[in-house]
Amino acid sequence: MKRLVLMLCLVATPLFAVQPDEVLDDPFLEQRARDISADLRCLVCRNESIDESNAELARDMRLLVRERLLAGDTDRDVVEYIVDRYGEYVLLNPVMSGSNMVLWLAAPVMFGAGVLMAGIYVRNRSRTREDDIAKLSEAEKTRLREILKN
Numbered sequence: 001m002k003r004l005v006l007m008l009c010l011v012a013t014p015l016f017a018v019q020p021d022e023v024l025d026d027p028f029l030e031q032r033a034r035d036i037s038a039d040l041r042c043l044v045c046r047n048e049s050i051d052e053s054n055a056e057l058a059r060d061m062r063l064l065v066r067e068r069l070l071a072g073d074t075d076r077d078v079v080e081y082i083v084d085r086y087g088e089y090v091l092l093n094p095v096m097s098g099s100n101m102v103l104w105l106a107a108p109v110m111f112g113a114g115v116l117m118a119g120i121y122v123r124n125r126s127r128t129r130e131d132d133i134a135k136l137s138e139a140e141k142t143r144l145r146e147i148l149k150n
Helices: 002-012 026-040 056-070 074-085 100-134 139-149
Strands: none
Touching: 026 056, 026 074, 056 074
């Protein structure tokens, strides 16, 4: 029974899709490759890193990362190479620069505009009620007070 539970726990844990033939002999380079590939998006699986994906394209990208590391590239050079080849969409955490700046700033700006518009609406609405009450005759004001008391 304990073995069955242990096996089920192992099956339920997330496994990396890196195949044994992809693993580099140098553990330091392999760790660098894993760190880089954990931040790169699989273009087939969308919100999954290439380290977790079983797609053929993800495998090709993992091999490319390892190939560039063996060639002596720095981590930054490898990421730049992949981005140049596949586009900025491949980054799971895109950088905040250039055209992405619009996307990063759009949500806070729109939220601020919404809060501002709501404030203006509420302020104008309360002014309208006061103006409407001021236009009532004394009999209407008395009747309104009676209604509001009940």
